[in-house]
Amino acid sequence: MRSYNKPMKTCMLNETGRQTLLTKISKELSERSDIEFAYVFGSFNTGVFRDVDVAVFLSHGMSGADALKLELELERRLGFIAKLDVDVRILNRSPLSFRYNVIRTGKPFLSKNESARSDFESLTLVEHHDFEFYRRSYRKEVLAIGV
Template sequence: MKMKKAVELLRREKQVKLAYLFGSAARGDAGKLSDIDIGVYLDDSLSEEQRFKLQLELVSKLASALKTDKVDLIVMNDAPLLLNYNIIRGGKPLKSEKQAKVKFEAAVLSKYLDRKPSIDRHTSLRLARIAEKGFS
């Protein structure tokens, strides 16, 4: 019921074009200490400052709707590529404006596929270093 209020809130926000629930809440394995991870893609016309202000407002409203202060709101316009890819891949849509969805997801997937060989190589080297030297 709480999530329904959050979804309604996000759908009423005209500047929010896309919203995804991701992380443990989306996977269904959230525990008592888990936060609620939500990614939002905001209208392209907003400046960085306007996006930040809206992020603060949304966190407050979502915390109230969800009755928890454990809300982690990611503005996908400003998020790293790999995080956006993982949100799109494993997240559950809460709000989706078709044109924005097609444009944003196509851009993220295109960039991800272009950089995947580099990402895989970096990950492989990092894991090899950890295996050799540990986490120190």
């Protein structure tokens, strides 16, 4: 878990190093029966990074408080394994914009249920497409931003 009173160091791993790290994280997550699939997203995928951003989809719903506890538990455990800061978010209760960003820019690295992952991606893309009209209208009319 990240300490907010000290600056975060930057890291850089080659493709082999990133794959090795994701294999360690995947092994830990795959041992949990409640995790269906996981993505890595953010700067970890592009080169220089400060932390590893991981998004997981659970096989069941949970309350906001329980989800936060699980996120913190996974951050602690995965950070210990990775020897790096790991940021974990649960996709099930995440906003549409976050879910869309994860599937657009992220990479799945664990999938125990490919059908569920495919359904999640399809539903997110449909919802994003449906909402895009309203987002553009809002930006144009309220914020006076021509899109």
